Amino acid sequence: MVNRKLLVLLGLVTLATTLAFMGCSSDDPSTPTGNNNNNSSVTFTEFGGLVEQIAPPVYVGPQGAPQGALDSIWTDGSHPLLGKVFGEDEPMSLYSNVENLDDAIEMLTMMTQKMDSAGITGDTTVTIPEGGTVEIRTLASPTTIPTQCQSVMGFSAIDLDDLVRMVAVWQSDTMYYDIGYTLTDSTQTLLTYFAADQDASVTESFLYYAYVNLVDSTIDIRGVFFKDYGDYTSARWVYNIETVNESDFSYRMSWYSDDAGGSSLLGCVIGGGNKDDQFAMKYRQYYPADTAVVDSSYILDQMFNSSYEYLGDISAGYETYVNEANIFTLEYQPTVLIQSPWAE
Numbered sequence: 001m002v003n004r005k006l007l008v009l010l011g012l013v014t015l016a017t018t019l020a021f022m023g024c025s026s027d028d029p030s031t032p033t034g035n036n037n038n039n040s041s042v043t044f045t046e047f048g049g050l051v052e053q054i055a056p057p058v059y060v061g062p063q064g065a066p067q068g069a070l071d072s073i074w075t076d077g078s079h080p081l082l083g084k085v086f087g088e089d090e091p092m093s094l095y096s097n098v099e100n101l102d103d104a105i106e107m108l109t110m111m112t113q114k115m116d117s118a119g120i121t122g123d124t125t126v127t128i129p130e131g132g133t134v135e136i137r138t139l140a141s142p143t144t145i146p147t148q149c150q151s152v153m154g155f156s157a158i159d160l161d162d163l164v165r166m167v168a169v170w171q172s173d174t175m176y177y178d179i180g181y182t183l184t185d186s187t188q189t190l191l192t193y194f195a196a197d198q199d200a201s202v203t204e205s206f207l208y209y210a211y212v213n214l215v216d217s218t219i220d221i222r223g224v225f226f227k228d229y230g231d232y233t234s235a236r237w238v239y240n241i242e243t244v245n246e247s248d249f250s251y252r253m254s255w256y257s258d259d260a261g262g263s264s265l266l267g268c269v270i271g272g273g274n275k276d277d278q279f280a281m282k283y284r285q286y287y288p289a290d291t292a293v294v295d296s297s298y299i300l301d302q303m304f305n306s307s308y309e310y311l312g313d314i315s316a317g318y319e320t321y322v323n324e325a326n327i328f329t330l331e332y333q334p335t336v337l338i339q340s341p342w343a344e
Contacts, residue, residue: 042112042183043109044105044108044109044181044183044188044190045105045188045212045214046101046102046105046106047098047101047102047105047210047212047219047221048095048098048099048102050212050217050219051094051095051098051219051221051241053217054219054241054243054247054248054249054275055086055094055241055249055251055275056086056275056279056304056306056308057086057275057306058086058087058088058095059080059082059083059085059086059087059308060083060087061075061076061077061080061082061083061087073283073298073300074281074283074300074302074308074310075308081269081283081300082308084255084267084269085251085253085269085281091225091235091237092225092235092237092239092253092255094239094241094251094253097208097221097223097225097239098221100194100206100208101190101192101208101210101221101223104177104179104190104192104194104208105190105192107166107177107179108164108179108181108190111134111164111166112136112164115134115136120136121136122136122138123136123137123138124136128168128169130169130170131168131169131170132166132167132168132169132174133165133166133167134164134165134166134167135163135164135165135166136162136163136164137162137163137164137165138161138162138163139160139161139162139163139180142157142158142159143157143158143159143160143180143191143341143342144156144157144341145157145158145207145341146207146338146339146341148224148334148335148336148338149207149224149334149338151331151332152222152223152224152238152240152328152332153207153209153222153224154222158180158189158191158209159182160180160181160182160189160191161181161182161183162180162181162182163178163179163180163181163342164177164178164179164181165177165178165179165342166178172197173196173197173198174196174197175194175195175196176193176194176195176196176340177192177193177194178192178193178194178340178341178342179191179192179193180341180342185214186213186214186215187211187212187213187214188210188211188212188214189209189210189211190208190209190210190211191207191208191209191341192206192207192208192209192210193205193206193207193338193340193341193342194206195337195338195340201229201230201231202227202228202229202230203227203228203230203337204225204226204227204228205225205226205227205337205338205339206223206224206225206226206338207223207224207338207341208221208222208223208224209221209222209223210222216246217243218242218243218246219241219242219243220240220241220242220243221239221240221241221242222238222239222240223237223238223239223240224238224334224338225237225238225334225338226334226335226336226337226338228336228337232258233258233259234256234258235255235256235257236255236256236257236333236334237253237254237255237256237333238253238254238328238332238333238334239251239252239253239254239328240252240253240328244272244321247274248272248273248274249272249273249274249275249279250271250272250321251269251270251271251272252268252269252270252271252326252327252328253268253269253328254266254267254268254269254327254328254329254332254333255267256289256330256333257289258289260287263287263288263289264287264288264289264290265285265286265287265288265289266285266286266287266289266329266330266333267283267284267285267298268283268284268285268286268327268328268329269281269282269283270282270321270322270323270324270326270327271321271322272318272320272321272322273318273321275306276306277305277306278303278304278305278306278311278315279303279304279318279321280301280302280303280304280314280315280318280321280322281300281301281302281303281304281322282300282301282302282314282322282324282327283298283299283300284298284299284300284324284327285297285298286330289330290330301313301314301322302314303315303318
């Protein structure tokens with residue numbers, strides 16, 4: 001089994017080698033097809049630093065600390081709640097998801113630069129001898145969002161200018177990356193799809209939307225993730241972080257497990273505020289996931305300062321950040337593997 005980041009790297013190395021060979025050989029068997037119009041490499045902005053400007057820092061909790069009072073669930077234990085929210089090790093955490101997004105942007109940048117340096121432009125498809133293809137295409141019509149992702153994205157279709165698609169094969173593993181984008185002097189908009197077979201039975205897929213205003217650095221990122229373990233169990237999560245009032249953040253994230261102590265579980269987080277001053281967070285848990293009643297043991301409302309210290313109950317003025325009507329409830333979760341918006 002090859003993990004996702006390694007598979008991406010292997011695909012890029014293979015692509016770079018292929019394109020370098022194409023650039024110095026006129027009889028290369030991997031000749032691109034297309035009209036070779038006017039594409040050129042561009043510079044894409046990654047989102048890690050932009051998120052750090054508005055969101056609380058990466059949460060690093062105590063290792064194996066005992067559980068104390070109920071509110072200490074936020075910070076204590078081997079898997080503190082804040083680690084799932086603002087950590088980087090839990091797969092559903094904010095900084096883990098942003099890293100996945102930036103991996104895609106890094107790959108997009110490298111692909112466009114390599115193809116540009118090889119003189120490959122316009123609507124083009126390149127075959128990778130080791131297995132797979134890379135395609136660059138101009139998008140002439142709006143892209144339809146997969147139905148099960150539309151409620152999280154907040155729209156059913158989006159206008160994008162260009163599409164880069166990559167299929168990379170390494171031994172028995174196959175990776176699919178589709179990235180549609182629009183880049184102007186003032187904004188960058190991306191729609192990123194990823195799917196990969198991790199082994200004979202495990203497949204993961206995600207769809208990310210990411211927008212940044214390049215003038216004031218305001219952002220809006222939304223994601224939907226589904227991982228199929230092939231044994232009737234899965235992992236799923238959805239999230240959204242965006243800038244509010246240029247310096248504050250609004251964040252909501254929910255994760256689903258159908259293998260939680262013999263039942264299903266839905267954990268829901270919502271909150272926001274100013275990372276340098278104070279911010280509000282709420283947690284609601286449903287067990288089983290499809291119950292309409294919140295687990296009374298996990299109704300957590302808390303204010304934090306920039307060091308993740310407790311400040312007490314939710315303060316006045318933060319109601320909009322923790323409005324429970326905006327929680328990503330069960331109906332927002334995907335139910336099957338996500339399909340590419342550009343599937344043919």
